[in-house]
Amino acid sequence: xxxxxxxxxxxxxxxxxxxxxxVVPRSGNPxxxxxxxxxLHEVAxxxxxxxxxxxxxxxxxGLVVSxxxxxxSEKPILRSGAQPGDALFVTGTLGGSILGRHLDPQxxxxxxxxxxxxxxxxxxxxxxDGLSQDLGHILSESGxxxxxxxxxIPLHPDATTLxxxxxxxxxxxxxxxxxDFELILVVSPEDAERLxxxxxxGITLSRIxxxxxxxGMWLQESGKLVPLMPRxxxxxxS
Amino acid sequence: xxxxxxxxxxxxxxxxxxxxxxVVPRSGNPxxxxxxxxxLHEVAxxxxxxxxxxxxxxxxxGLVVSxxxxxxSEKPILRSGAQPGDALFVTGTLGGSILGRHLDPQxxxxxxxxxxxxxxxxxxxxxxDGLSQDLGHILSESGxxxxxxxxxIPLHPDATTLxxxxxxxxxxxxxxxxxDFELILVVSPEDAERLxxxxxxGITLSRIxxxxxxxGMWLQESGKLVPLMPRxxxxxxS
Numbered sequence: 001x002x003x004x005x006x007x008x009x010x011x012x013x014x015x016x017x018x019x020x021x022x023v024v025p026r027s028g029n030p031x032x033x034x035x036x037x038x039x040l041h042e043v044a045x046x047x048x049x050x051x052x053x054x055x056x057x058x059x060x061x062g063l064v065v066s067x068x069x070x071x072x073s074e075k076p077i078l079r080s081g082a083q084p085g086d087a088l089f090v091t092g093t094l095g096g097s098i099l100g101r102h103l104d105p106q107x108x109x110x111x112x113x114x115x116x117x118x119x120x121x122x123x124x125x126x127x128x129d130g131l132s133q134d135l136g137h138i139l140s141e142s143g144x145x146x147x148x149x150x151x152x153i154p155l156h157p158d159a160t161t162l163x164x165x166x167x168x169x170x171x172x173x174x175x176x177x178x179x180d181f182e183l184i185l186v187v188s189p190e191d192a193e194r195l196x197x198x199x200x201x202g203i204t205l206s207r208i209x210x211x212x213x214x215x216g217m218w219l220q221e222s223g224k225l226v227p228l229m230p231r232x233x234x235x236x237x238s
Numbered sequence: 239x240x241x242x243x244x245x246x247x248x249x250x251x252x253x254x255x256x257x258x259x260x261v262v263p264r265s266g267n268p269x270x271x272x273x274x275x276x277x278l279h280e281v282a283x284x285x286x287x288x289x290x291x292x293x294x295x296x297x298x299x300g301l302v303v304s305x306x307x308x309x310x311s312e313k314p315i316l317r318s319g320a321q322p323g324d325a326l327f328v329t330g331t332l333g334g335s336i337l338g339r340h341l342d343p344q345x346x347x348x349x350x351x352x353x354x355x356x357x358x359x360x361x362x363x364x365x366x367d368g369l370s371q372d373l374g375h376i377l378s379e380s381g382x383x384x385x386x387x388x389x390x391i392p393l394h395p396d397a398t399t400l401x402x403x404x405x406x407x408x409x410x411x412x413x414x415x416x417x418d419f420e421l422i423l424v425v426s427p428e429d430a431e432r433l434x435x436x437x438x439x440g441i442t443l444s445r446i447x448x449x450x451x452x453x454g455m456w457l458q459e460s461g462k463l464v465p466l467m468p469r470x471x472x473x474x475x476s
Contacts, residue, residue, distance in 0.1 A: 021259040021304030053306050061299040066259030068291050068306070 001043040003128070004069040005107035006181045010126035011078070012112040013071035015047055019054040021066035026058050036065065047109060077116060077124040082142035084213040086122055087192030089205050092182040094131055095159025095173030102179035111203050112183060118200065119191035127180040132217060132228055135184055139217065142186075148175075148209035148228065150221035156180075175219075175228070186211065239281040241366070242307040243345035244419045248364035249316070250350040251309035253285055257292040259304035264296050274303065285347060315354060315362040320380035322451040324360055325430030327443050330420040332369055333397025333411030340417035349441050350421060356438065357429035365418040370455065370466055373422055377455065380424075386413075386447035386466065388459035394418075413457075413466070424449065 001018060008015045020040060024033055044051050049069060091111055108126065115121060123138045131153070139146055150171060159173035166173070187195065196207060209220075217228040239256060246253045258278060262271055282289050287307060329349055346364065353359060361376045369391070377384055388409060397411035404411070425433065434445060447458075455466040 019257055019306040019308075021302075021306070023302055023304075053308075055304045055306065059300070061302075062297070064259075064261055064299075064302045064304075066261075066293045066302075066304055068257040068259070068293065070257075070291075070308070 001040050001049075001067045001069070002105040002107050003181070004067050005043070005047055005049070005109055006105055006126045006128065008069055008071035009108045009112045009183065010124060011071070011073055011076040012116045012121060012124055013073035013076060014113065015049045015069050015071045015109060017052040018044060018049050018067060018069045020051055021054045021064070022056045023061070023064035024056070024058045025063055026060055028063060032063075040067070047107070077112075077121045078141070079123050079125055079138045080141040081122040082138050082144055082186040082211050083122060083188075084144050084211050085189055086186045086211040087189055087207055088135070088146060088148070088209040088211065089185045089187065089192070089195065089207050090127070090131065090154065090182055091185075092180070092204050093154040093156035093159075094127065094175075094180050094182060095156045095170060095177050096162040097156075097158065097177055097179045097181075099158045099162060101156075101158065105179065105181040107181060108183045114200065114203065115183075115185060119187050119194060121185050121187060123186040125184050127178070127182050127184060129178045130176045131180070131184070132175045133178075136217065138184065138186060139211075139215065142211075143215070145212045145214045145216040145218070146209050147212055147218045147220055147225065150219050152206055152208045154204070154206040154208075239278050239287075239305045239307070240343040240345050241419070242305050243281070243285055243287070243347055244343060244364045244366065246307055246309035247346045247350045247421065248362060249309070249311055249314040250354045250359060250362055251311035251314060252351065253287045253307050253309045253347065255290040256282060256287050256305060256307045258289055259292045259302070260294045261299070261302035262294070262296045263301055264298055266301060270301075278305070285345070315350075315359045316379070317361055317363055317376045318379040319360040320376050320382055320424040320449050321360060321426075322382050322449050323427055324424045324449040325427055325445055326373070326384060326386070326447040326449065327423045327425065327430070327433065327445050328365070328369065328392065328420055329423075330418070330442050331392040331394035331397075331412075332365065332418050332420060333394050333408060333413075333415050334400040335394075335396065335415055335417045335419075337396045337400060339394075339396065343417065343419040345419060346421045352438065352441065353421075353423060357425050357432060359423050359425060361424035363422050365416070365420050365422060367416045368414045369418070369422070370413045371416075374455065376422065376424060377449075377453065380449070381453070383450045383452045383454040383456070384447050385450055385456045385458055385463065388457050390444055390446045392442070392444040392446075
């Protein structure tokens with residue numbers, strides 16, 4: 001439910017209803033089913049998305065849950081509108097979601113709606129597969145590239161914690177880990193100044209880089225420019 | 239898909255979109271999946287209902303298909319509007335769907351919309367569980383009863399065929415068999431006259447009985463009035 005809501009946030013849409021398909025194992029644990037149901041309704045209520053239908057059944061097989069969220073938007077924000085010179089922002093902090101946050105995603109519905117009401121968003125996506133990979137979707141659909149500022153990428157404390165045992169740096173986690181469900185937004189340089197000059201109450205925004213004409217992704221770190229692969233910056237092209 | 243469309247027809251609604259949740263066994267027959275997909279799209283196209291989303295996945299378990307159809311209606315026709323004196327009609331012919339028709343339901347979407355444009359419908363339902371049982375839903379929600387005319391109930395040839403081996407009469411099949419997916423409609427006596435006087439092109443309509451004040455269901459057969467249980471008239475109350 002939350003992941004689907006994040007997909008709506010990724011287009012700055014407004015969720016209107018959800019349908020839930022549920023197949024329950026006959027020999028299943030009733031507590032699990034009750035908790036699942038309570039969890040679905042808790043998220044539905046928090047985001048004021050009525051569960052309007054779907055189907056419920058039981059069988060000898062395993063548990064199946066299928067959630068679809070329907071949303072509306074007068075003008076959805078797509079991935080394809082980024083232009084060279086545009087500024088890149090992310091909401092929140094990134095990395096290490098596997099330590100637990102991936103089980104309780106916080107879809108950025110109201111954040112996306114609030115941001116689009118403040119400035120025109122050229123492109124928008126939620127981070128489900130990782131910052132570098134999801135930014136890659138924006139860049140390939142917009143036909144441009146980007147340079148990211150390593151020091152500007154906001155690290156979640158979990159990225160630091162995980163780095164102590166993972167063999168990766170916190171930055172690698174912030175760039176490569178999935179299921180952060182934060183937003184990447186692309187705005188004009190002028191609107192970037194406005195967003196930076198006047199912080200938006202309740203929304204943590206970090207300006208992490210700039211779109212460039214040449215396709216590709218680079219990380220600017222300690223004055224050097226390192227090519228970045230969509231799947232993680234530790235496997236550079238050169 | 240067709241069964242869900244019939245649920246939309248049962249309220250004289252207009253289908254607008256479908257969502258499909260699909261979990262496919264990894265070891266499954268690819269032909270089955272292609273045929274399933276083709277079947278879903280064939281019905282979607284026939285009723286001009288775009289499949290707008292849902293989810294597709296694969297696993298080690300069995301095949302799971304969950305279809306939800308979203309519809310709209312300025313004023314849905316409910317089950318609760320039948321009044322004593324109202325006339326009961328059904329579309330099509332009934333009984334014996336298990337001989338094959340149950341695998342290819344014909345949702346009466348356009349029939350319901352056409353009928354509601356001709357006369358005010360007091361109540362409406364589709365026949366999924368059998369004429370007597372689904373009529374029972376209308377009667378209990380409307381707080382009235384009904385007398386059915388045994389000779390007026392339209393028998394499908396399958397009801398006759400099945401009766402040769404089932405030990406039941408064709409009428410029993412027409413009253414008790416499910417999955418006909420025809421419509422039961424309730425209109426005022428005046429509108430019943432109009433519907434009877436001028437046949438509606440393309441729609442087979444039979445006037446099968448009358449609503450009465452006293453709760454219950456009766457079958458008028460050879461001049462006798464036999465109580466009818468919602469689950470089939472062969473198990474009368476007395």
